[in-house]
Amino acid sequence: MPYFDSERFASLLEKEGFSASQAKAVINALNDVVDESTVNVTDDLITKEEQQKTIERYKNDFRQLKTDIQRMEKNDVEDVKSANERLKADIDKLKKTLQDELIRSQAGVRLDLNLEKGRIRDETVEQHDRLKNTDEKIANEIQALKTQMQGIKMQILRYMIGTITGAGTLVLGYIHFSH
Template sequence: MTSLLSQPTTSRAGALLAMSIARPLPLLSTRLPYPLSNRSFSTSKPRKISHFDTYLFVEKLEKNGMTRKQAEGVMSVLAEVVEESIKGMESGLVSKAEQEKQRYTEKVDFARLKSELQLHEKNDLSLMKAENDRLMTDVEKLKQRLREEVTRTQAGVRLDLNLEKGRIRDESSQQELKIKEVDTRIESEIAGLRTQIEQAKFSILQYLVGVATGSGALLLAYMRMMVSFHVSFGDLE
């Protein structure tokens, strides 16, 4: 009895059980107004399916000192408690059909999700492929433009180098011509100086010859005059 009372019950079932135990029922004769069937009790209400052996439970209560009426009351209350407990547990459980329905719904949802993911993956792959193709096209265009720019730059550099080489050659030719002109002018100046030096030498030589000739003539004239003077002075003596 103590083990039965220690089980969890609902508030209504617990109250019924406590009232049946606390309040003694009137004693009746052992002969019941209705026949008892094997392991079940007949009442005016429709017969319910018991979840435990009611007949054996009543016998155990009678052996523990209860009367038949008290034992039947406790059994009825306990049956209601058990029935309500089972109904409460069944309300929280899911039936097999609902479980199968839930499983089928989950399978359908999973299949739909899988198809959507595959579709998104295909779309993403298509978008990525298109974007990759567009990027590759842009890269090829950039490469082509870069090659054209490099070729144009190389051609411009070659043209500038050729023009610079031609200008340097022209300047070199002009410098060579100027150098040749300077050399020619220097040579002509040197030749003129040589001619002038030769003329100066000849003039100096002519001057020296004239001076020497004049000096000799003067010396001869002086000697003649001295000789004539001596001769004249000798004659006077």
């Protein structure tokens, strides 16, 4: 507390017309007000040590939170990588299966065509119409296979876009939380 010269203040009051007992009463009242105000102010204050403890506790909480976020982020990235690898393997299997089916279909179609061509030489106009029907069926099957392959490609593309969007969201979330 700064020093307060109560005797000097009492003499100033007496010069202004206060009696000695009145000046003493004013000084006592001022001392009581100052003492009460000091008590009220210091009750709301905390010590520097308490402040440091609180700051350290917050720092520890933030360090733990950062560690938890990094751990969760690492797990999420690993999960996405794992899912992507599984998807790539599934896509490769699907491509191989489709290629095998296409080769088998093409081989079957070629065989049918060769047989039909041989029969056409020996058969009548009616057999010629049958060959035409067979060619149309083959074209429809090939078109159906192409349509099916297009649908599968679109499903794969949608899944990949979803996966990339999810990974982008994780990266943006990471960037957001790290700043």
